[in-house]
Amino acid sequence: MEFDQEACIRGDAEAWTAFCDETIRLVVASIRRVCPSGRTPHGEDMDDLVQAVYIKLLKNDRRLLRNYDPARSAVSTWITLIARSVAIDALRRRSLDARPIDDAAGAVAGPPRTAPTGPAIPTHLLTARQQLVLSMLFEDEMDVADVAAALGVSPQTIRSTKHKAMERLRAHFQASDAGDDPTRPDVEPEDRT
Amino acid sequence: MTQERHKHDPIEAALRAGHYSEASPAETPTTGDLAAWIEAPDESATHVEALLARDADLRSVAVDLRLHGFTDGPTVGPDLRGRVHALMPAPPPVLARIGAWAAAAAAAILLAIGGWHLGSGDADVRSLGTDTVAAAAFGVQDGSDEYSALLLGAQGTVQ
Known part of the structure; x- marks a missing residue:
């Protein structure tokens, strides 16, 4: 999938038409992946979202078009990412709207999330890769094999990354809890006989 | 446990x-x-x-x-394609573009000529009148012969 980037930036209508025809089915599929019903909760339909994707490409003097670098990614990856981001933004806009008083049928975001209690994970202790692996394993509840496939590494690498990250976190919380609860066992389960 | x-x-x-x-x-x-x-x-x-x-x-x-x-999506209908195509307006026909540029250029030239005429005519009248008064009152005048001739003529006319 290729397109005449320079011509589109110049405003060549024919090049733009060709680009749209080349990418529109992928855009539709990408949006449908995020909004399977083809409609956002507050009324935007598929056509509106598709149009929003291409408007975004032309906004700010065609900034996204200008900044696309074919050496870094394929057009399909780039346009899919933009399309899904537009769809996610559309869904998020709804979640930020004030909920109607009578929301028996209109509630779409569920009950408001309460602030989590307990310790906050100190991000400065972990590398970005460690944070990502832990997010995928714990928050997304993904299998080690799937995490490995997504990151392009071996499952053993994922286990090792997780182990090191958890060691850092446990050491941090044990140090910060020292003296607060002397009866709390601090041996790892696998160390018990 | x-x-x-x-x-x-x-x-x-x-x-x-x-x-x-x-x-x-x-x-x-x-x-x-x-x-x-x-x-x-x-x-x-x-x-x-x-x-x-x-x-x-x-x-x-x-x-x-x-x-x-x-994954590729389903076939997209002409309405949606048209909406997306229209986001980038088509340029006007070639002759229309040339005509627009020619009209703009002609207008600019006419404005320039008109402005030059207005400016040069006013300058002559203004300076002649002003300098006639200056010459009559203070004896001040430009040194050029042509300019003196104009001034003498104006003075004669004034009288």
């Missing part, structure tokens, strides 16, 4: 809830950065991985694309 301990592990609970402490603002990745990472995850792209670790929706998109690739 081991599983029970992990079940109530506050660290794992915080991880499952995505409960992170406030982090200092990191460099925001561009769309190009994210697209490049999706094609080839790079541990050194820390700003991308930090964002993905924070943003569950974006992470879901990235993981989905990594694991399942792209």
Whole structure:
């Protein structure tokens, strides 16, 4: 999938038409992946979202078009990412709207999330890769094999990354809890006989 | 017992809830950065991985694309295609463009000529009148012969 980037930036209508025809089915599929019903909760339909994707490409003097670098990614990856981001933004806009008083049928975001209690994970202790692996394993509840496939590494690498990250976190919380609860066992389960 | 301990592990609970402490603002990745990472995850792209670790929706998109690739959508109807095509307006016909440029150029030339005429005519009248008064009152005049002739003529006319 290729397109005449320079011509589109110049405003060549024919090049733009060709680009749209080349990418529109992928855009539709990408949006449908995020909004399977083809409609956002507050009324935007598929056509509106598709149009929003291409408007975004032309906004700010065609900034996204200008900044696309074919050496870094394929057009399909780039346009899919933009399309899904537009769809996610559309869904998020709804979640930020004030909920109607009578929301028996209109509630779409569920009950408001309460602030989590307990310790906050100190991000400065972990590398970005460690944070990502832990997010995928714990928050997304993904299998080690799937995490490995997504990151392009071996499952053993994922286990090792997780182990090191958890060691850092446990050491941090044990140090910060020292003296607060002397009866709390601090041996790892696998160390018990 | 081991599983029970992990079940109530506050660290794992915080991880499952995505409960992170406030982090200092990191460099925001561009769309190009994210697209490049999706094609080839790079541990050194820390700003991308930090964002993905924070943003569950974006992470879901990235993981989905990594694991399942792209799928083409259904055939798109002419109405939607037309709407998207129309976002980039077609240029006017060639002759119309040339005609517009020619009209603009002609108008600019006419304005320039008219302005020059107005400016040069006013200057002569104004300076002649002013200098006639100056010459009559103070004997001040320009040294050029032509200018003196104009002045004498004006003085004669004044009289």
